[in-house]
Amino acid sequence: MRIIEYEGFRLLSEAGIPIPRFSVVDEPEGAVEAAKQIGLPAVLKAQVLVGGRGRAGGVKVVETLEDARSVASRLLGSEIRGERVRKLIVAEAVKHSEELYLSIIVDRASNRHLILASRMGGVDVEELSKSHPEALIRVPVDPLTGLREWHTRKLAAKLNLSTNTATQLQDIVKKLYNLYTQYHCDLAEINPLALTEDGRLIALDAKIIVDDNAARIKGFRFAAEAGAESEAEKLGLNYVELDGDIGVVCNGAGLTMATMDLIHTLGGRPGCFLDLGGGASSERVYTALKFLLNRPHIKLVFLNVLGGITRCDEVAEGIVKAFDEFGGSKKIVVRLVGTREEEGKRILESRNIGYFTRMLEAAEAAVKEAA
């Protein structure tokens, strides 16, 4: 699965690789506002996944706010190689004197990772490997030993870079390699990796392809929502964002899936998959509810717990804490049965929080409330 550029930029940035300042916009007015903040000239970049975007007219430098408005109106809604443009990046236009190429790929022929780099960046690597094969430096990395200092030193030496640039490049290669392994990438490519007039290396493009199975685990289901999913991951939550409005949170993946199916069957639209896992503490329940209640697309939260190792009183404590903090803002429908059910119900009753014990009734109530 290919990750859209702005998500790719975020991954690069998280990994510590320099990127331009940028905003993501979906209307011309937004592009004007973004250009005001970022400063002129700015670069407008169509967020499409097809290759050769620049050459197909999807990357434009604008000098004035009027330009920003007209170029944005022209790009948004247009098609680039058959793909509709729904979003644009507005980025600071980085003045640079050189464009390098840098990527890491899985080399299936040698069962290794392969770092590719060149001083002749900006053009497609396929093109480069045909027209100037000698200008493309290849350094294989054995996945069992991983990236070593000598790999990056060799790469920098072969590129014949100045000491200052070589140091930066080595650092960027290490960071890109970390990102590449962490996200199980098939490809992590920066083209161009620009050398600015004052001697800084900065990534002006991000092409990242994540292994499909890893993408699912990592929550890249929708590239645009990867932000929320990686945020959830940091909280230790097993979360997949969906495009409905009912926040489904349960204990155990099986129950979560069954609950999503039921909501769907009853005519509702699940807005996420959130699995608390087994034996969730009150703190974990609270964290999950807080996270969901703060997601703008979630209208109502449906908490469905079947306590085994999970204790209903712990769950109830977590619900109470979330109620205290978010009380009126969004509705929470609770279904609670299982271990320490009576204690759990008493806690909810003492706070006048309603609950269900039958899953079907609870789901019906959730769908009705969200309609």
Ligand code: GDP
């Ligand atoms: P691609 O065609 O999808 O690979 O699009 P890129 O993001 O690589 O952009 C194509 C070309 O636009 C690059 O090779 C650069 O020469 C140029 N470009 C991209 N970003 C900037 C920028 O911030 N400043 C300047 N001056 N040029 C840029």
Ligand code: MN
């Ligand atoms: Mn590029």
